[in-house]
Amino acid sequence: MTRAEPNRERRDRLLQIALPILVLAVGLALWEAVVRINNIPPYVLPGPGLILRTLVDDWDLLSQSLVVTLATTVEGFLLAAVGGVGLAVLFNQSRFLEYSLYPYAVILQVTPIVAIAPLLLIYLPQPLAVLACAWIVAFFPVLANTTLGLHSVDRNLTDLFSLYGASRRQILWHLKLPSALPYILGGLRIAGGLSLIGAVVAEIAAGSAGAGSGLAYRIAESGYRLNIPRMFGALLLLSAAGIAIFYALSFVNHLALRRWHESALDQEA
Amino acid sequence: MAATAPQTPHSLLALHGVGKTFANGTQALANLNFDVRAGEFLSLVGPSGCGKSTALRIIAGLSAPSAGGVAWLTGGIDADKTSHIGFVFQEPTLMPWARVFDNVALPLVLKGVAADTIAKRVTGVLDRVGLEKFARAFPRELSGGMRMRVSIARALVTEPQLLLMDEPFAALDEITRFKLNNDLLQVWQTTGTTVVFVTHSVFESVYLSSRILVMTARPGRVSAELRIDAPYPRDQNFRTSAEYAALCRRASAALARAMTEERPIGGQP
Numbered sequence: 001m002t003r004a005e006p007n008r009e010r011r012d013r014l015l016q017i018a019l020p021i022l023v024l025a026v027g028l029a030l031w032e033a034v035v036r037i038n039n040i041p042p043y044v045l046p047g048p049g050l051i052l053r054t055l056v057d058d059w060d061l062l063s064q065s066l067v068v069t070l071a072t073t074v075e076g077f078l079l080a081a082v083g084g085v086g087l088a089v090l091f092n093q094s095r096f097l098e099y100s101l102y103p104y105a106v107i108l109q110v111t112p113i114v115a116i117a118p119l120l121l122i123y124l125p126q127p128l129a130v131l132a133c134a135w136i137v138a139f140f141p142v143l144a145n146t147t148l149g150l151h152s153v154d155r156n157l158t159d160l161f162s163l164y165g166a167s168r169r170q171i172l173w174h175l176k177l178p179s180a181l182p183y184i185l186g187g188l189r190i191a192g193g194l195s196l197i198g199a200v201v202a203e204i205a206a207g208s209a210g211a212g213s214g215l216a217y218r219i220a221e222s223g224y225r226l227n228i229p230r231m232f233g234a235l236l237l238l239s240a241a242g243i244a245i246f247y248a249l250s251f252v253n254h255l256a257l258r259r260w261h262e263s264a265l266d267q268e269a
Numbered sequence: 270m271a272a273t274a275p276q277t278p279h280s281l282l283a284l285h286g287v288g289k290t291f292a293n294g295t296q297a298l299a300n301l302n303f304d305v306r307a308g309e310f311l312s313l314v315g316p317s318g319c320g321k322s323t324a325l326r327i328i329a330g331l332s333a334p335s336a337g338g339v340a341w342l343t344g345g346i347d348a349d350k351t352s353h354i355g356f357v358f359q360e361p362t363l364m365p366w367a368r369v370f371d372n373v374a375l376p377l378v379l380k381g382v383a384a385d386t387i388a389k390r391v392t393g394v395l396d397r398v399g400l401e402k403f404a405r406a407f408p409r410e411l412s413g414g415m416r417m418r419v420s421i422a423r424a425l426v427t428e429p430q431l432l433l434m435d436e437p438f439a440a441l442d443e444i445t446r447f448k449l450n451n452d453l454l455q456v457w458q459t460t461g462t463t464v465v466f467v468t469h470s471v472f473e474s475v476y477l478s479s480r481i482l483v484m485t486a487r488p489g490r491v492s493a494e495l496r497i498d499a500p501y502p503r504d505q506n507f508r509t510s511a512e513y514a515a516l517c518r519r520a521s522a523a524l525a526r527a528m529t530e531e532r533p534i535g536g537q538p
Contacts, residue, residue, distance in 0.1 A: 154362065156358045156360060156362040157362055157364065159331050159356075160358070160362055162331065163329055163331060164380070164427075165379065165380070174375070174379070175364070178364065178367070181366065259407050260365045260407050260408070260409055
């Protein structure tokens with residue numbers, strides 16, 4: 001029993017990695033087979049092999065676009081992090097500000113970004129408009145989560161701080177922000193993915209206006225030219241970027257919380 | 270029957286006709302009178318809901334009385350009450366994100382004490398509660414008893430004149446509780462601090478206290494006062510002595526009387 005347990009765990013972990021890879025391999029093989037057997041032309045559906053070749057051949061162009069999109073995403077994300085946490089702290093310190101501004105933050109969030117993007121492109125220079133879109137979609141989860149976190153402070157700890165005569169600033173710095181950290185990091189993890197979506201949406205909107213060079217613009221452009229393999233290639237890079245962002249933020253989350261928060265602990269640590 | 274704050278020259282503080290009615294109409298305390306004498310170990314014993322914790326919070330200034338007041342009878346305390354009070358909650362109430370050292374240092378950090386003084390005092394107080402090896406640990410890495418020790422160390426680090434303890438050992442197993450009882454008595458004797466200890470355990474209060482106040486429930490008032498004259502240091506011999514058993518019997522009888530006492534209308538004694 002005691003010997004079997006770790007063995008089963010190891011086998012479980014192996015399966016967790018092996019099974020998705022197996023599914024991918026089978027899926028790709030089927031895809032390639034269907035394309036070859038039916039002689040489907042590349043402008044309808046390219047096979048995985050051709051997509052990979054396009055990715056290598058067009059790497060200069062696509063990698064430049066990847067850098068552009070990633071830069072927008074990261075900038076939007078950082079602005080969202082600073083803006084979301086900053087605004088939540090301001091709201092927490094001043095009820096007056098919270099009541100005045102919170103409804104507008106909600107409105108900004110519930111209005112679909114696809115609908116706002118064309119307007120922003122009219123009023124702002126194109127790179128700035130793309131950045132604004134990334135920021136708008138990404139900042140709300142940070143704001144909402146941080147607000148929740150700042151309100152979820154242990155009552156006894158609050159009593160303790162007031163017993164020892166802590167100032168508002170000390171309470172914020174030593175109590176509220178550390179308490180809110182797991183919530184803030186949760187918000188940031190959502191914001192990372194969303195800022196990529198915001199950047200892509202804005203690029204597509206801008207692309208139809210005939211400008212831009214990000215990955216999403218490449219997808220739109222390749223679509224017009226019926227360069228379907230390049231479309232798939234750009235899409236693949238976008239997915240990879242999204243996955244990388246998610247895991248990077250999960251890693252940060254793990255580093256910050258692993259010693260004390262339930263969410264980041266090993267099962268039997 | 271109710272004591273009317275018999276003040277002695279050694280009184281540290283006195284509660285005069287303290288009443289507390291909560292916003293929902295619950296009358297927790299009515300005409301509560303007692304004094305706390307310098308250097309004593311005073312226990313408040315009563316059924317749950319008798320307002321003993323509320324009385325403690327009022328002494329600490331965490332809650333304002335609806336009637337009456339708390340008079341500090343030692344000169345100079347009024348100026349900065351907080352530096353003279355240590356509070357131990359029912360839960361350890363530690364900051365989960367901070368190491369043991371930083372948890373214990375908190376009251377000093379909030380007061381802006383110099384770092385080298387903090388280091389010296391925290392090390393000293395951790396030594397006193399037997400946690401000198403765990404300064405770098407996080408609270409979740411400790412057992413329940415050790416967490417409570419950290420909480421006590423934090424209350425002691427300001428060298429308070431008055432240590433308020435709100436059922437601190439209620440959630441611990443008996444072996445740990447007995448051990449902490451002994452350690453608490455030792456700390457009390459070496460520091461000469463005054464302790465007000467809230468508990469629902471007659472046995473615990475008899476073992477620890479030099480004086481016990483038995484309280485009635487809804488609204489809470491003092492129903493009986495018992496002096497426990499058994500000499501300190503008390504140990505396992507006292508816990509198993511006939512004298513201890515007799516005292517427990519007396520205290521239990523007083524508690525039983527308090528619980529059957531008729532509820533006074535309007536709280537008049």
